Amino acid sequence: MRLSTTSTKMTTRICSGLALLLTAGAALSAVAEAVPAKTVIEQTVAQVLGVLQDGERSSAQKRLALEEIAHGRFDFRTMSQLVLGRNWKRLEPTERDEFVDQFTTYLANDYGSRLDRYEQEKVAVVGEESKPRGDVVVKTRIVGGANDGVVVDYRMRPQKDEEWKIIDVVIEGISLVANFRDQFKEVIARGGPQALIEKLQEKNAEAAEA
C-alpha cells in the first residue's frame, strides 16, 4: 500500500506546500534594481511571513496584502506563456491577454483560499543555482509544521530592468508550470484555447461567489 501512501502524502505536501509557497513567493513591491535573486526571495519570505503572522489582520486583509506582494514578484505573463507552451503562439493577441488575466486571477483565488491553513511554518533560504541561459533557481526549505523539510525552489528570471521575478515554483520536484501545462494541454487538445479560457472564467466566477 506504499504507493497510495506515497501519493496521498505527496498530494498533501504539494498542496499545502503550494498554498504556503506560492503566497510566500511574493515580495517587496519596490525592490531596488540589481538586488540578487536570493535576496529577493529572502525579503519576500520575510514579508509574507510578516503578513501571515499578523494577528491584527483578517484573512481577507491578509489575502489582499499577499496578492499585492505577489503581483510585484511574479512574472505572470511569462508564466502564462510557459504554461501554454507552444500553444501560446497560436493564440490571438486578445486571447493571450485574456488568458494572462484569467490565469493570474485563478492562481490568486486558488492559493488565497488556502491561506487559513498556515500553521506557523517558517521558510529557510538554503542556496541558489545559476542556469545556463541566465535564470537562477533559489532553493528554500520549509521549517516546522506538517510540511517540515519540504523543498521549494523558485525559478527566477531577470526582467529588462534587471529586477528578478519568479517564473515557476517547484515543490519537491513538482513544477507548477509543468503541472498546469500538462492539464491545459488536455483541455486545449479537446476544445481549443477558447474552451480553456471559458473554463478559467467559470472557475474564477465560482471563486468570486464563494
Place this chain on the structure above:
Amino acid sequence: MIGGRPALLLLPICVLAALPARGEEPAEPVVEGEVWEDDAIWEDDEAGPWDPWEGMNRGIFAFNEAADRWAVEPLAIGWDTVVPEIAQIGVDNFFENVAMPRRIANDLLQGKPVKAGSDLGRFLMNTIFGIGGLFDPSTRNGFFPPSDEDFGQTLGVWGVPAGPYLVIPVLGPSSPRDALGLAVESFLMTPEYYFLPSYVSYISTGTRLLNDRALALETLRAERAAAFDFYAAARSAYVQYRENQVRDRAQTPEEDDEALYYLDEDDDADL
C-alpha cells in the same frame, strides 16, 4: 507494514492493469460546447508524461475516485472525527519508523552508506526514546531528514526506466517500475509479516491507509476543486515527484529544463 498480504492480493490486478489498451480513446467526456475544428494544429507537440495507456488509466482513475468518494473518504472523515490530529501524527510517525529498516536496506542497495547510518541512528533513537516510534525525537535532535528510499527508487537508481504512467486500482498513480518495486517490498522487505498473524497485516495496512487519507482530507478536497483535469494534474505530479526522488533532488536534466522554460526564439517577440 507495507501491507504484506493485502498488497499482494492486488498484484494480479496490477499485472492485468499493465496490459496496454490499444487504440482506446480517453474515457473523459468531451468538453461541452463547440468542438475545435482543426484538431491537428492543437495536437501537443511537447514532451509530457508518457501515457500510452491513458484510456485504461483514466477508467481506473475514475474508479478510484468513486471508491474514494463513496467508501474511503467517508471512513477517513470518521477517523478524523474520532482521532485527534496529534494522535494521527503519532500513528504516522509509528508507521514511518516501522518502515525504516526497509529504507535502510534501500539506502544500502543504492550505495548510500552515510544515509543508511543516519537512518539507523534515527530508527534506534525513535524506537527507544520515541516510545516505539510514536514520537520523532530525532528530528528535534538535529538528525538528517529521514530517508524516503523505496525499492522503486532503487530500481531507478540502478538505471531501470520507469516505463509508462500506470494507474493501479485502489493504490493509484504508479508505473511498471514502481509496481515491481512495490511487489519486491511486499514480498522481500516486509519480513515481519511472515511471522505475524495475517490479521495484524490487515489491521496495520488498513489503519495506515485510513490515517494517511485522514491527514490528506483538506488538501485533496482543495486539489480536486482546483484542478482543470484532475487526472492530468495527478499524473504530472506523480511523474515529476518520482523522478525527483530517484535523482535525490539533484538538478533536472538540461533538455527537460530547456523544454519547460524556453520556447522557440520567435516567441520572445511576443513578450
